[in-house]
Amino acid sequence: MVNCCGLITANKDPVPLKSIEVELEVRDHVATVVSTLNYENKEDKPLEAVFVFPLPGDAAVCHFSAQIGQTQIVAEVKEKQKAREEYDDALSSGQQAFLLEESEQSPDIFSLSVGSLPPGESASIRLDYVTELAVQADDGLRFCLPAVLNPRYQPLGSGGSGGSGGVQVTSVPASLVPYSLSFSARVSSPRPISKVESSCSLDPLQYLNSDQTQATIKLAAGHKFDRDVELLIYYKDAHQPTAVVEAGQASAEPGSLMGDPVVMVSLYPEFPQSVMSSVASCGEFVFLLDRSGSMGCPINNSKQQETRISSARDTLLLLLKSLPMGCYFNIYSFGSSYEHIFPKSVEYSQQTMEEALKKVGEMGANLGGTEILSPLQHIYSQSCIPSQPRQLFVFTDGEVGNTKQVLDLVKKNSGSHRCFSFGIGEGSSSALINGLAKEGGGHAQFITGTDRMQPKVMQSLRFALQPAVVDISVTWDLPKGVSVTVLSPPITALFQGQRSLIYAQLTGQSPKAAEGCVTVKYSLAGHPSQNQLRFSLKPAEDTGSTVHRLGARTLIRSLEMEERERRGQPDGGLKEKVVQLSVQSGVSSSFTAFIAVNKADGEAIQGPLVRRNIPIAWMGVPPSKSRNLRMGAAIFKMDDEFEMADDVPPVMPKQPPRDPLLQLVSLQQASGCWLLDPALSAALGKTSEEVDKSKPAPVNSDVWATVLALIWLHGFKKDAKEEWELLAMKAASWLRSQNAPCLTECVEAGNALLGCSMQKDVLGL
Template identity: 85%
Template sequence: MVNCCGLLTSNKEPVPLKSIEVQLEVRDHVATVVSTLNYENKEDKPLEAVFVFPLPGDAAVCHFSATIGQTQIVAEVKEKQQAREEYDDALSSGQQAFLLEESEQSPDIFSLSVGSLPPGESASIRLEYVTELAVQADDGLRFCLPAVLNPRYEPQGRKPSQLNVSVQVTSVPASLVPYSLSFSARVSSPRPVSKVESSCSLDPLQYLNTEQTQATVKLAAGHKFDRDVELLIYYKDAHQPTAVVEAGQASAKPGTLMGDPVVMLSLYPEFPQSVMSSVSSCGEFVFLMDRSGSMGSRMNNSESHQTRISSARDTLLLLLKSLPMGCYFNIYSFGSSYEHIFPVWSTSQETMEEALKKVEVMDANLGGTEILEATQTYLQPALHSQPLFVFTDGEVSNTKDVINLVKKNSGSHRCFSFGIGEGSSSALINGLAKEGGGHAQFITGTDRMQPKVMQSLRFALQPAVVDISVTWDLPKGVSVTALSPPITTLFQGQRSLIYAQLTGQSSDAAEGCVTVKYSLAGHPSQNQLHFSLKPEEDTGLTVHRLGARTLIRSLEMEEREHRGQQDGGVKEKVVELSVQSGVSSSFTAFIAVNKGNNEPIRGPLVRRDVPIPSECFSNTMNATIIKQPSRDPLLQLVSLQKASGCWVLDPALAAALGKTSEEVEKPKPASEVWATILALIWLHGFKMDAKEEWELLAMKAVSWFRAQNAVFSHSVSSANDFLKLFCLFFSTMCGRVCGSWKYTVRLCGAERCPGALSF
């Protein structure tokens, strides 16, 4: 008879996992995460507890240990099959054993097995990993502790032998997770910490010094384990190139990765303005929309927020309206099946209207997430580099197959990926962008998707950077071995990370220099960074482990690309590097066996699958019928802009401006010039806080003005009076930025006046 005391699943089964404690340490833009999982067996039989959970897809797991009473067992990294056999052998002989392994299909899913936990026994599992922090559209650094693991969709017709059968996900609604989470963070940086924000409630930020370069923060009391924990960390002067040289491990052999110093460079390329302003931005855009059933779930647990598919629809509207004149586009959507809007590329007002009508009725009604087959259809060789925008909640199991396909086509498609909602696969979203030469964004909680997507559009409108090379200038006797793959993508002001192993001796005063050379629109350019070669000692080998993780991921991709064509040499390299560095891989696992037990644990083991929160627990295959909140007035106005850049004076525009048709038409005769001026002044007057969302389409409107050769200063004055705003004048129209006319708006003569704005 099962003793139903303690924590219970929704099926009334006891859960041996009692609590999770997470400590985060952020140093500049690198994070170290220590998670402690506390287990207790309150049943009368020995247990095997299996917990499948998410981690950031680019994390480097570097420590795993178990504490039972006063005994601590530190796990070793071994080849995966060997580790599994040792685990099974230990359980069969009555020994306690612990196994941690990464999914073979997606590096953001891990399985933790706690074996032979005796009745009444407690155990604490310590898991440590390091990860880089991604830079967001507003220059914040994003850390995400994944709490939600949605069921991964299995592609139709997939052979069972291809699956990692040891990984089984047990999901419950997030509100019913039967264990607690505590979370605290410490942030330190050479630059002051401006603020820390989160999708979850936080206690006030506490500064630890007068320079405000160190601070602590933690989750507020009463936090429910019902969402991912996301932190956004802001530093002053964040866009500064940096270099960290980390000393090698004293016990490791010189000449090896762990024995030599490793350098991590953070570069922020700055492109010449003369080149940027002279480049045409016309292109061919592919928009790929996930319409699987799980996209019908809400962005978060609040009833007032949109569904994922609704948010994606609004964002696609903004993207289409913001495309510069002369751009071609097509829209594809996928689920269990896939479809496209046009048989050929489109750019006219008529096709734009047709596309918007079809986007408006897109729903999460296409079943499963067959993203691989859909992507194979769309990724055809192209004469020019085509930006590919992928919107998905990322609930697929064949992550590596999809990423590999995008990499093979990266010569003709730059991939910009967007993970929508809690539980989206960070491995899929980041992998698509990294291997596709684009940029990744995550939209969760109360985030507005639009600012992040507009940042990606600006990147896509930047000219493609080619012929990228990295050269090193180091003292005599010091050599360098690259750990990062060659740089294939550079964007204006966006961070690029480079890891390299330094071999040889140098003085503490010695300096090195790295130069990134590239060609931009036919113009050769370069950026340099000088740095000290003196190693930092107290860094916990974080840089080494991140460098090892980077090299491991590159080798895994190489092995996957050439599977069946090689003799396993690449896999052997991965295993050797993983064991040497203590960093997880898809071919290795952490194994710990408690060999100190005098008495074997007797009796048949009872397996208990520890549940994980799931946003889409109710139905991931069928669309959900959810009442939508009313449309944002900004998006309502944006939807009315014509492909040429102008607005038309009609009842819909009047309603978007909060006026009647009679009120709008009274000050001036009905005309497109009058309507467009009203729209632009409304944007400047009421939506300056969302300027990054609409400035590209405003530039397009100004280009339309220029083509009209119209004199409209009196109309601007009338529009200001009509909307009861400030005095606004278009004072200049000069230069070109991303193919759109640059203009200056001068605001003056009112208490709301913020001065002169140029964009």
């Protein structure tokens, strides 16, 4: 009889995973994460425990080991099929074995198999990875520990070739996850740490020195697995470029990646404010909105009424009102199928804007699954409009299984567009969201916790409307005898406040005091510019191998993508190169796996092996909809998410009263002006009579209405300026074009009516 006194799943199976301990070390903008998973078999049979879990999409897994009693076994990286065979052979001969492998379809999903854990036995599994920290629009560095793995929708026929390694993903509500999490972090930087924020409750930040360049932080006790653990780290003087040189490993062969020094260059170009404050009046803006069933979930834990889809609808309203006259646009939405509002992108006008907004208002989370590939293919099949650079905005909760296929398509079309991506809610795939922006030369944003979607999206629209940086080149100036091999792909985009990381291998000898120099040149709005950074070629002692592993990861990802592009053609041994580099650097890839076998002398483990799948949290997906997810072959077999039966009408959540800001914005015309009507008076909190009576006699009614709207925005919604700034600039531009008389008198009368004290220059007049 099975002993059920331990933690159990929804199926009443005991769970051998007891706790997860995570230690994070952040050095400047790079993080090292050490996770310890503690297992205990309380049953009377030997167990195989299988845990499928997410990691950050650009993480480089670089260590995997197991501690059983006094015995420690360190895993080796081997070609994936060999590792699987070795694991199966060990289990069949009664040995303990441990296998860690990355999904072939999405680099942010891993499967951990703990084999032959005898009755009463405990094991601690240690997993280390390194990752870059992405820069947010407000200069914060974002670290995310994914705790939620939402089911990934795998379109039929999108890849996967069968094979071994089938894994059942067991989902339970976050409140029922039967193991605990402890999390602590240490942050150090050459610059002072100004603050650390989180979507989860934290103990207060503890500074370790007087100049505040080192600090520790802990997750408050009682954290539930109901959200990803997100940290936002802010440094003073964040924009300074840096270069870190890391010494090669003495045990590695000179001339190899791990044997040579590797430099990591971080660049933050500063662009002139005069150029950045100008906005383009052209472009083709294509908005691609996820309408799968999971978009009907609440956007966060506190505002239960606001769903992901309703927030996206409000965001599209702000976007459409902020577009410049003369541009082109279209809106696509997708689920199991896709729709578009116009057959092809149309010129932005009052008529096309109204038609689009009517359709947006009717959009629900009712299109089933998450098939993003087909609408992207359709968008790219449309010929580009001359002199209207294409800008693609993708909104999704990121639950797709064919991530690599999607990213390959975006990269293939990166020469004709920029892609801005938005991950909505807990559990969105960082590999997909960051990858779309990286391959599409754009910017990625995550909307989690109590974040509002609108300011983050409008920030990205500002990036899209700013002049593009062109003619980017990177040159190296090194002493004689030293050569450089760049490991990173070429830089395709530079934005205000966006960091670019370049990894390069340095081969050869140089005098001890020598230094190198890297220069980035580019052209912005017709002005040539350059950023130059000097760095010492003598690495600091004891620098570890974080930079080497991140450099190896960067090169592995590039080679994997090239191998997929050439699939079916001679590839020059690209797969073999990836395997060789992965084994040499000890960094995971889609073609390799970590394998550890306990070969210590001991009796073979007796009895049939019982499999236990470790459950992971789901967010808003019914537990009855458990999914099959096959690691390796990576086939995700599932029903369309929340697909409605034909005879059951979708239940629409009760709509909260409309935000006054969105009420006012909804009344703006495409040209930028407002019309004087009762709806505007109501949005301003006045009667039509009060508004009409206060209007200066010679002033045109539309000018009066527009001045009032601008005063109200600046006077009452200053805290939401990021959301309305672009449409206010458009309104001010319209007012200037009217050459209206008595504008000063008009502003004074508006201030008196609304109880404000705004100056003309503040309003942009």
